[in-house]
Amino acid sequence: MFLQAVANGIVLGSLFALLGVGLTLTYGVMEVPNFAQAGVITLAAYTMLWLNQTAAWPFGLAVLGGLAVGGVLSVLTERLAYRFVRTRPLAAPVVALGILLVLDNIALVLFGGDHVSLSPPYAGDALHLGAVNVPAVGVALIATTAVALLALYLFLQRTRTGRAIRAVSQNAEAAATLGIRLEQQYVISFFISGILAGLAAFAYGPMYAVFPYMADAILLNAFVVVVLGGLGNVGGAAVCGLFLGLLESFGAVYISAAYQTLFGFAVLLLMIVLRPSGLFSSGARRIA
Amino acid sequence: MSESHAPRAGALDLAAAPSPLNRFGPARDYFGIALLGIGLWLLVVETNAFYSSVLATILIWTIATGGLNIIAGLGGYPSLVQGAFYGIGAYGSALAMKWGQPFWASCFEAVGAASLLGLVIGLVFSRTRGQYFAIGTMFSGLAVALVLNNWRMLTNGQLGISVDFGFADMDQLNIVIPAAAALTLAIFRFVSRRRLGWRLQTILEDEDLAEHIGVPTARTKLTGFVLSAAIGAVAGVLIGQYNGTISPDLFDYYVGFVMFVALSVGGAGRVLGPLLGSAFIVGIPDLLNLSSGIGLLIAGLIFVLVIILIPGGFMSALDALVRWVAMKAARR
Numbered sequence: 048m049f050l051q052a053v054a055n056g057i058v059l060g061s062l063f064a065l066l067g068v069g070l071t072l073t074y075g076v077m078e079v080p081n082f083a084q085a086g087v088i089t090l091a092a093y094t095m096l097w098l099n100q101t102a103a104w105p106f107g108l109a110v111l112g113g114l115a116v117g118g119v120l121s122v123l124t125e126r127l128a129y130r131f132v133r134t135r136p137l138a139a140p141v142v143a144l145g146i147l148l149v150l151d152n153i154a155l156v157l158f159g160g161d162h163v164s165l166s167p168p169y170a171g172d173a174l175h176l177g178a179v180n181v182p183a184v185g186v187a188l189i190a191t192t193a194v195a196l197l198a199l200y201l202f203l204q205r206t207r208t209g210r211a212i213r214a215v216s217q218n219a220e221a222a223a224t225l226g227i228r229l230e231q232q233y234v235i236s237f238f239i240s241g242i243l244a245g246l247a248a249f250a251y252g253p254m255y256a257v258f259p260y261m262a263d264a265i266l267l268n269a270f271v272v273v274v275l276g277g278l279g280n281v282g283g284a285a286v287c288g289l290f291l292g293l294l295e296s297f298g299a300v301y302i303s304a305a306y307q308t309l310f311g312f313a314v315l316l317l318m319i320v321l322r323p324s325g326l327f328s329s330g331a332r333r334i335a
Numbered sequence: 336m337s338e339s340h341a342p343r344a345g346a347l348d349l350a351a352a353p354s355p356l357n358r359f360g361p362a363r364d365y366f367g368i369a370l371l372g373i374g375l376w377l378l379v380v381e382t383n384a385f386y387s388s389v390l391a392t393i394l395i396w397t398i399a400t401g402g403l404n405i406i407a408g409l410g411g412y413p414s415l416v417q418g419a420f421y422g423i424g425a426y427g428s429a430l431a432m433k434w435g436q437p438f439w440a441s442c443f444e445a446v447g448a449a450s451l452l453g454l455v456i457g458l459v460f461s462r463t464r465g466q467y468f469a470i471g472t473m474f475s476g477l478a479v480a481l482v483l484n485n486w487r488m489l490t491n492g493q494l495g496i497s498v499d500f501g502f503a504d505m506d507q508l509n510i511v512i513p514a515a516a517a518l519t520l521a522i523f524r525f526v527s528r529r530r531l532g533w534r535l536q537t538i539l540e541d542e543d544l545a546e547h548i549g550v551p552t553a554r555t556k557l558t559g560f561v562l563s564a565a566i567g568a569v570a571g572v573l574i575g576q577y578n579g580t581i582s583p584d585l586f587d588y589y590v591g592f593v594m595f596v597a598l599s600v601g602g603a604g605r606v607l608g609p610l611l612g613s614a615f616i617v618g619i620p621d622l623l624n625l626s627s628g629i630g631l632l633i634a635g636l637i638f639v640l641v642i643i644l645i646p647g648g649f650m651s652a653l654d655a656l657v658r659w660v661a662m663k664a665a666r667r
Binding site for chain 1: 407411414415430431459460462463465466467469470471473475477478481484485513521588592593595596598600603618628629631632634636637639643
C-alpha cells in the first residue's frame, strides 16, 4: 500500500512537473497565467489519436505530429492573443479563459464529446517491482518527464537562447536594453511550452481518457507547482511537481480521494502564509 | 468641444475617470439607477416567462458581479472566487431555513457566512498580488466547490437540495431581484466615491506608492474583498429563491472565473459594467440557444476579441459612442 502510493505519487508527480515546467516558462517571460495550455494539451492529444487511429500512422510518428501541433498552437495563442494583453495584467486571465474555451470547443466540434482512449503499443504492459505495479504508460510518463526536464535544463542553462529567455523572465526591460529581442523569446518560450503540452498529452492521454475537457482540472494542480516552485525555475518546478504528486497520492490513499486536489491547495495556503516569496524564490520577482 | 474628456489610454476606465456619462452629479446618478431598476422590474414582469427568467438570471448575476466590481474593478485584484460566495449564499440560506430559521434570518446568516469566508480567504491571499492572487482565489473557489460536491450529509452531493420559498409570492421576488440589482449598482456608485473606493483606486494605480502615502493597503483590500463576498452571497440567496433547487454545478469553480470575465467584458470599475457584462455572458448563450460546442467556441472568441479590442469593456465603447454623438451635435 505504502510503496504503491509512492509509485503512484511519482507517476502523478512527473505529470505535474511536466505541466508545471511548461507553465512556469511562459508565465516567467510574459506573466500570463496560461490556462490555454489545457486546450493545447487536448488538441495535441486528439491529433495523436486521429493520426494514429484514423490516418493509421505508426504511434511514434503520430506522437511527433501531435507535438508539432502543440507547439504551433501554443505559438498561435501568443501571436494572436496574449501579446496584445502583455501590459494588462487584469486582462490576461480573461483572454486565457477565452482561448481555453475556443480550443476545448474546437476539439468538441471536431471530435465529439466522447471519452476515447489513446492506446500506445505498450498499453497493456506493466512493470512489477515486488508488490508494486507500475503500468507501462506510467513508466513512459516518468521517462518522458525526466528526459524533457533534463533537455530543458540544459537548454536554459547552456545555450544562448536559453540564457536570453531567463534574462527576459528576470527583467524584461533590462533584457531589452541589453539587446535581447523580446518578441523572439516570447515565441520560443511559447513553442517550447507547446511541445511540453504535447508531451503531457502523450503521457497523460493513455493513462486517463481523451476528451475535450481532459486537462482542465489537472492544470490547476500545475498552477500550484508553478507558485510553489518559483517562476522560471525548472528545478523548483520539477521538485515541487514530484512533491505535490506524492502528497496527493498519499492524501488520496490515507485521507480521501474526493478531496485529492485540495491537498495541493492546503500546501499553497501554508506556503503563502509562511513563505510568501516562494519555496525556491531567487528574489528576482515578488509575489506579495 | 474640448478634449478634456478623452479617456486615459491603456488604464482601465474607472468610475471616477473623466467620461461624458459621469458629468452629472451624484443625485442624478442615483436617480438614473433607480429609474433603471424600475425599468428592469417592468421588463421582468411584462415579458413572457422565458425572457423573464433569462432577465432575472442576468440581474442575479449583475448583483454577484457588481459585488466583484468593488475588489476587482476598483482595487484591480482579479478575484476568481466570487462564485464560491455566490454558492455559500445559496446553500447557507437554504440550509438555515431547513434548520428552522425564518427567511430573513437565513439571509443574514448566509451573508455572514460568506463574509467570514471572505475574511479568511482575504487574510491569506491579499498578501499576494496579480496572477498569484488570481490563482489563489481560483483554488479557494475549487475548495468550496469540492465541499459542496462531496459533503453529502449537508449538501446532498450533486443531486442538490430544494430551497424553501421565503417570499409571499413570485411577484414579490420579481420586485426584490431588480431592486437588489439596482441597489448593488447604487452601493458600488456610493463606495467608489467614498474613502474605501478612493483607497482601492490608489491601490489599482500603484500599490507600493499607495502604501508610501499612508493608505492602509492590507486593511483596504480586506474590507473591499469582504464587501464583495457579502454582496456575492446576496446573489446566491436570490438564485436559490428563484430556482427553488440548487446543485453544486451552479457554483462550480469556473463560475467565479466566468463572473470575472463578465465584469471585464462589461467594464471593470464602471457602475453599469456588471449589468452589461452579465447580460452578455448569461443572455447571449440563453437567447441564441446555440449548441454547446459552437456556442462556447464563439463565446470564447468574443471574450478574447472584446478584451483585446476594447480594453475598458462595453462601457468604454459606450463612452466613445456618446462622445462621438456629442461631438456631432456640437458641430451642428
